[in-house]
Amino acid sequence: MQFGLAPMEGVTDLSVRCWFQLIGQVDFLGTPFLRVTDTWPAHQIPMDFYPEGRLADVIPKPVIPQVMAAKPDAFLRVADRLLDQFPWVDLNCGCPSSNCFRGGAGSQLLAEPERLDHFIQTLMSELGPESVSVKMRTGIHHSDELPSLLKVLKPYKLKRVTVHGRTRAARYGGNSDWNAVAVASEFLDIPVVGSGDIFSASHYRRLLEPITTLGACIIGRGALRNPWIFWELKSGQTQSIDAEVLRWSLGTLAALNLLRAEDELALFDLLRNGLLSVTCGSDADLWQSRFAMIGAYWGVTQPEQLNLPPKVLGRIKMLWNYWRSSLPEVFFEPRLLRLKTFPDMMTRIAEISKFWGHDSIPLSHQSKLDWIYSSDKKKNT
Numbered sequence: 001m002q003f004g005l006a007p008m009e010g011v012t013d014l015s016v017r018c019w020f021q022l023i024g025q026v027d028f029l030g031t032p033f034l035r036v037t038d039t040w041p042a043h044q045i046p047m048d049f050y051p052e053g054r055l056a057d058v059i060p061k062p063v064i065p066q067v068m069a070a071k072p073d074a075f076l077r078v079a080d081r082l083l084d085q086f087p088w089v090d091l092n093c094g095c096p097s098s099n100c101f102r103g104g105a106g107s108q109l110l111a112e113p114e115r116l117d118h119f120i121q122t123l124m125s126e127l128g129p130e131s132v133s134v135k136m137r138t139g140i141h142h143s144d145e146l147p148s149l150l151k152v153l154k155p156y157k158l159k160r161v162t163v164h165g166r167t168r169a170a171r172y173g174g175n176s177d178w179n180a181v182a183v184a185s186e187f188l189d190i191p192v193v194g195s196g197d198i199f200s201a202s203h204y205r206r207l208l209e210p211i212t213t214l215g216a217c218i219i220g221r222g223a224l225r226n227p228w229i230f231w232e233l234k235s236g237q238t239q240s241i242d243a244e245v246l247r248w249s250l251g252t253l254a255a256l257n258l259l260r261a262e263d264e265l266a267l268f269d270l271l272r273n274g275l276l277s278v279t280c281g282s283d284a285d286l287w288q289s290r291f292a293m294i295g296a297y298w299g300v301t302q303p304e305q306l307n308l309p310p311k312v313l314g315r316i317k318m319l320w321n322y323w324r325s326s327l328p329e330v331f332f333e334p335r336l337l338r339l340k341t342f343p344d345m346m347t348r349i350a351e352i353s354k355f356w357g358h359d360s361i362p363l364s365h366q367s368k369l370d371w372i373y374s375s376d377k378k379k380n381t
């Protein structure tokens, strides 16, 4: 079984993808969608969408580019260029947002099987076999729609089909329907990848192990909540880190985000110079060495010296907000998210680590600490 990092718009940008490559044990990663239209992008694909394509020789694990389009021509215009950099391009047929739905893209492609058929047929005849994969939901309103959508996909030699076991109507509510994923993987003759609600190895064992026809799954929110989840899934054991790993890995995440925001070309240079040549896992010295490489750009050697502008600090808080739901409850502290600077955050985390008082900090998702996508728990912030 291969485990990938799911595409997540607004979250899994280059800096986060690099960070997951450093943590290790992830088999592949997906970019968030690039929304293309008849006229955009006019010439070049924006550099920050898929830099890994041009840096493939220094990027350890494959990164799959994803495109969202309402018309085949728009997809083809961009896919043509991406196919110079990666063997296939993923077509987004899953995004539930009203904006893209109204524009005829994302999950709207699942609304009319004939339109989906025409779309895929055009892509396949222009691009050839195995040059396109599809990421889809189980339907618009009900998973009963899935069989007719699978019938559309069956004749085509797609690279793979990823099924998130929810309808558009369900958005992120309820549970991902893994029976529907199993139906897809039994019906289609191409590899099927499952998606939805894997937050631990025990979820994996319960939901996926019974599906013998599945070769891969992707993890989205579960990886943000517990960034070491790929280690847990591969070993079957819950993971723990120590306070120094927490400090240096969070510092590295912040430094990656800052450098991406301030000087993306400098980040590309660091990648070319071997930034991702090691897997840091839960080794504090290796994390420190990665931090040192990035921190040299500003002449800083400690995470506490990083000065993050509000936008970057906001991103780090967003990621910490996910992450804290897998840490012991003392780390949940709402006050941390209200601190005004990154050094203040780091100092407070060090104090909490001391207060925690154990060498090892277990990483285990706790739904009671998890309010994301569940408005009833927002009071916790």
Ligand SMILES: Cc1cc2nc3c(=O)[nH]c(=O)nc-3n(C[C@H](O)[C@H](O)[C@H](O)COP(=O)(O)O)c2cc1C
Pocket (backbone or CB within 6 Å): 006, 007, 008, 009, 010, 011, 031, 032, 033, 066, 092, 094, 095, 135, 164, 195, 196, 197, 198, 218, 219, 220, 221, 222
């Ligand atoms: C914030 C966020 C952004 C997402 N953006 C994308 C995207 O750009 N493309 C895509 O195919 N799926 C996107 N998804 C869906 C995920 O890839 C995944 O299928 C879904 O979250 C279910 O998996 P999970 O329970 O492991 O999170 C997004 C999900 C979230 C939570």
